[in-house]
Amino acid sequence: MINYTEQIAAKLHQLKETGGYRYFLDVNKSAQHFPNFYFEDVTGVKRKAINWCSNDYLAMSVNEAVIGKLSFVAHRSGAGSGGTRNISGTTNYHRILENTLAKLHQKTASLLFGSAYLANLTALSTLGKILPELVFISDENNHASIIEGNKASGSQKLIFKHNDIIDLEKCLQSLPIDQPKIIVFESVYSMSGTIAPIVDIVLLAKKYQALTYIDEVHAVGLYGEKGGGLTELLHIQQGVDIINGTLAKGFGVLGGYIAGDKTIIDAIRSFGAGFIFTTSLPPAICAAANTSIELLQSNPSIGEQYHQSIQKFREVLIAHAISFHPNQTHITIIPIGDEIICKKISDSLLFEYGIYIQPINYPTVKKGAACLRITLTAKHSQADMVYLAISLQEVLKNISVKQPVKNYKNVLA
Ligand SMILES: Cc1ncc(COP(=O)(O)O)c(C=O)c1O
Structure with a gap:
């Protein structure tokens, strides 16, 4: 007898072994309070968090x-x-x-x-x-x-x-x-x-x-x-x-x-x-x-304000000594390197600080080039930015992460 399930399960097992298995978080979005959402942790407790990895950049989904x-x-x-x-x-x-x-x-x-x-x-x-x-x-x-x-x-x-x-x-x-x-x-x-x-x-x-x-x-x-x-x-x-x-x-x-x-x-x-x-x-x-x-x-002001906020956000990160890859766009990449450490940072941000940033691992990026891909939306406030920077600073320090890129600078202008 051919055991199809066994063969398929072996593939899944292999994926888990290599750290490529994807676990989803229920991001129960709030149209009124975007980018805030709630999720249930493993104990079934309902918790609130801020989404920092949505591609709904201009928050038009909640317009x-x-x-x-x-x-x-x-x-x-x-x-x-x-x-x-x-x-x-x-x-x-x-x-x-x-x-x-x-x-x-x-x-x-x-x-x-x-x-x-x-x-x-x-x-x-x-x-x-x-x-x-x-x-x-x-x-x-x-x-x-x-x-x-x-x-x-x-x-x-x-x-x-x-x-x-x-x-x-x-x-x-x-x-x-x-x-x-x-x-x-x-x-x-x-x-x-x-x-x-x-x-x-x-x-x-x-x-x-x-x-x-x-x-x-x-x-x-x-x-x-x-x-x-x-x-x-x-x-x-x-x-x-x-x-x-x-x-x-x-x-x-x-x-x-x-x-x-x-x-x-x-x-x-x-x-x-x-x-x-x-x-x-x-x-x-x-x-x-x-x-x-x-x-x-x-309403061109929606886009204009968004780009100004990106500028502010990068300034906040710089003020908190958080390295990011310099680029001219709205996508902010915090290089981490190791996949396991990256996941640890992401978990700590979510469960201890209520900040959701999905870690980006292989095969989406090359092996050993894990990163946090942060996306600001039109609805993140200046307070959200500062809270993220402070939290990230603490987590990086607690996990003793040495970020690969040291010469951070803002090249958005
Ligand atoms: C570069 C690029 N092209 C295409 C797509 C697919 O877009 P969609 O979500 O509309 O299928 C994505 C999705 O993230 C993307 O990053």
């Missing part, structure tokens, strides 16, 4: 107008769409949102997906199938959804060193000029907060006749006058062929999309299995996401 729109449209149109886009699952809310997104990125079309993960997976794998000679040239730190999309395409792939324009050019030079190729990269790298040399990449793409595909998941809503991400901030939207984004982080709702030239978008709409064979987003989600985008565009 009254966004929630109002969601509930209004859900009452009018129902909770779910009830169909794939092709079979009764397209509404005017989907169309309106796709128009908004195309406009946001100055493209002729856009296409909605259940998530940005699915958008990357489907768009990249479909491109590889439509263009069988296509070679993927991918940054080594690209997100799992991009890696899976490259894999599923069945296409050849070349990996260039993170943000290394010289290595990228070597990859391009290794291919014949008439070889179809696509450079795939992110604007803001989620686990380091680094930003890609977008202009240089676009120039190289033109020189070597490559398509470009950028993941702006951690930048949309936050950067650029209209929230179009770093490509908007740098006025280079026209130079990038396909832009991927999410509606779940800066915009606070759910869903993902790609925006680009209408022929490319139409091809992915027509051939992409991950678009065709799945139920479309609920109309209420589309309406809420559209409201969120419009609100951020008509």
Whole structure:
């Protein structure tokens, strides 16, 4: 007899042994008191904590107008769409949102997906199938959804060193000029907060006749006058062929999309299995996401205040001698190194101080490069920042952590 359960359990056991097994915390979110939440500890006692690792950067998930729109449209149109886009699952809310997104990125079309993960997976794998000679040239730190999309395409792939324009050019030079190729990269790298040399990449793409595909998941809503991400901030939207984004982080709702030239978008709409064979987003989600985008565009002060708060937050960390990786984005990385120590710090912060920061371990980051990834949201107060810094200072001292990076400085300005 084949013992399937035993074989599967052995895999789980192996994962636990290597420290890669994931335990989830019930983050029982409070719309009124975000970023505060409650959780139950092992004894069943209800405890309060502050969330310092949410990607709801601008707190749009708890915005009254966004929630109002969601509930209004859900009452009018129902909770779910009830169909794939092709079979009764397209509404005017989907169309309106796709128009908004195309406009946001100055493209002729856009296409909605259940998530940005699915958008990357489907768009990249479909491109590889439509263009069988296509070679993927991918940054080594690209997100799992991009890696899976490259894999599923069945296409050849070349990996260039993170943000290394010289290595990228070597990859391009290794291919014949008439070889179809696509450079795939992110604007803001989620686990380091680094930003890609977008202009240089676009120039190289033109020189070597490559398509470009950028993941702006951690930048949309936050950067650029209209929230179009770093490509908007740098006025280079026209130079990038396909832009991927999410509606779940800066915009606070759910869903993902790609925006680009209408022929490319139409091809992915027509051939992409991950678009065709799945139920479309609920109309209420589309309406809420559209409201969120419009609100951020008509209230630029939300984004401006957020970026000022990031600046203040970094100053608070510096004042408390807490090292972080210098970067120009809103993602603050506290390097720790050892996985077990990192988990210990995170546990101590949660159970002794009521501060929740999920430790980031291998395989999300390289082995021995465990870190705390801190995300400020628009709802964290100055008092929250100071409380975090003091608590972190105490915990690092108690656990005798020597942080790997000593020359912390603020380079946000
Ligand atoms: C760089 C990057 N791309 C894509 C995604 C997927 O986004 P979504 O949560 O909308 O699926 C993530 C998620 O965290 C991400 O970090």
